[in-house]
Amino acid sequence: MITGEIKNKVDKIWETFWTGGITNPLTVIEQFTYLLFIKSLDEAETIKEKEAEVLGIPFEGIFPEDKQHLRWHRFKQLGSPEEMYRVVSDEVFPFIKNLHGKDNSAYSKYMGDAMFLIPTANMLAKIVDGIDNLPLDDRDVQGDLYEYLLSKLLTSGTNGQFRTPRHIIQMMVELMKPTPEDIIIDPAMGTAGFLVAASDYLRKHHNDMFLVQGLKEHYHNTMFYGNDMDRTMLRIGAMNMMLHGVDNPNIDYRDSLSEINKDKEKYTLVLANPPFKGSLDYESVSNDLLKIAKTKKTELLFLSLFMRILKPGGRAAVIVPDGVLFGSSKAHKTIRKEIIDNHKLEAIISMPSGVFKPYAGVSTAIMIFTKTGAGGTDNVWFYDMKADGFSLDDKRTPIEENDIPDIIERFNNLEAEKERKRTEQSFFVPVEEIQENDYDLSINKYKEIEYEEVEYEDPLLILEKIEKYEHEIVKGIKELKDSLKGL
Known part of the structure; x- marks a missing residue:
């Protein structure tokens, strides 16, 4: 910093x-x-x-x-x-x-x-x-300086919508652990925060890749891809990448959901926080995306897009609004069914609604899945994030409570999670149970609340105590009156 x-x-x-x-x-x-x-x-x-x-x-x-x-x-x-x-x-x-x-x-x-x-x-x-x-x-320092500049967008009203909080981005990258061979895309890149965090992770954990000419060339020219429909964001995002040491990122002006986007089975890792609010005309959406679920909702269309553009074995960590997890429309259920039955859903990390304040109070979750085309979902890991290191009001001031280190540690050691109870902050849910619950992925559907039994005194005993206190009050008032008469 x-x-x-x-x-x-x-x-x-x-x-x-x-x-x-x-x-x-x-x-x-x-x-x-x-x-x-x-x-x-x-x-x-x-x-x-x-x-x-x-x-x-x-x-x-x-x-x-x-x-x-x-x-x-x-x-x-x-x-x-x-x-x-x-x-x-x-x-x-x-x-x-x-x-x-x-x-x-x-x-x-x-x-x-x-x-x-x-x-x-x-x-x-x-x-x-x-x-x-x-x-x-x-x-x-140059990269951190640029991040500080971009953070000023967050405090500048409507422009804040372009930024996912940096610590949330870094958590998602830490969960996915990009490799030197990955081909990474954010189809709604904004200022390229996810791509920058992935590039920094590789420099930190795989610095020896720069000694191998093929991997070095891949890092600078064919690893990072980003699309956006705002030319200002494209310029800022491209410069963000270059100032973080990526010579030639593939940054394009493109509506990722349109017919213009022909990408199919091209990438190995999707990191994204796609737009939530918005509906598109069917005519402007790629027909391939409507095959999975006919919908105008951008958050569902982007999930269809991720499944199309990933190579088999490719992974995705994406932020979705809570409605995606439990929405009852046919399109909502179809998308969830597609991911669970035909691919491998690995984790749902529920985030508190204050994460995107001050400019949005929507409740969101991180969905992590692998494209297989042949199923593979067995047990889905749920985590109920309650704190992210900042207050959940508009001020977002730093606090001690922070679940992020725990999330990363537990996700990297899922074997140890199998014995966790539903009353705890993280636990597994078998795919059969999710299927029986209409493919509902909201954590509250499966989380169990442990109620503590509270024993109260016998009502007659309580009444006796009340009478005793009442008697003492009456006695006190009489004594006070007598002392006032004597003045």
Whole structure:
């Protein structure tokens, strides 16, 4: 996590944007990001120059001889803010926009319709000076800094809908344990939080993969996929991936539920928090998805999509609204039946309704399943999450109570869960029982509440005590009256 000192520096830069008239948090993050990236380009170029010099080999960087003045360390030293503004707006920005030419990389898609919106020279000078004091040489700090920027969306009203809380994302990634061979997708990616967390997990737990050329190439070019229908989210998400060390993520503008999306049995891991609220016209939805269950509800259509795009043996950890678990419509039951009977449903983790506050109070659950095409569901693991380390009100302040470490530990040792009782926080339910209950997956259907027997005194004894107390009260009032008469 970034320190208070760095947060203060970032907040000061944010305030410069705000007081300068750029108040939309998405726009602030975009403009902030462009400048972070320009600085990162220069720093990466400097490192490669020094390495080439030490090795005594020729170096051909991304800045040609006649473009050296476009590098961060050069233009920041220009004599006047006006001169720096001219160079950045008229030369640096067009240069980085066309850096990858006409190729189809995430970078070129990301920068294709980017716009430089900082209005004045003095404002740019202040922002450049602020960013220059940020420690961007450490990839982890750089990633955390970007996460802190994105967290400001959460406190900015409606834009908060784009973010799943980071600790929930990390928990889901820890549960799924991505491998160096995985092909990972989030079909409703927003700011690419799931993909970033998966990439960080692999760097932490499988760092040796970068010593194997094939796995290294896979990580940078063919491992991570993300779709979204908001171009601003695509730009922010792609840059989020690049700032976290993935060179060429496959970030696409796409309606994942439409006929345009032809993906089938392509991925090995789905990590997603797809949109809950929303209905689509049948005409705009891919016919393949309607074959499983004819519905207009996006949360059900996305489940159909996950089953289609996963390879056999592929896994999914996805957030669903509680209604998916117990909804009584034909479409709801059909989707649950499909996952349970034809694939392998492994776990339902029920989350408290405050997890997505302050911008949503919906109750949700994490559904974990494996695509098999041949069934395999035997016992489904249920967990009743009561606390996630934060208060469940709009303030979401840190608290000690946190079930997440327990969830991860228990999921990684399910054998030990078999003897757990239904009165405990986690337990198994046999698939036959779920089938008998109309494929209902709500934890309350199976959880047993242990009632403690309370023994009360005999009513006659209680009445005797009341009479005794009443007598004492009357006696006390009489004594008080007598003492008042004597005054």
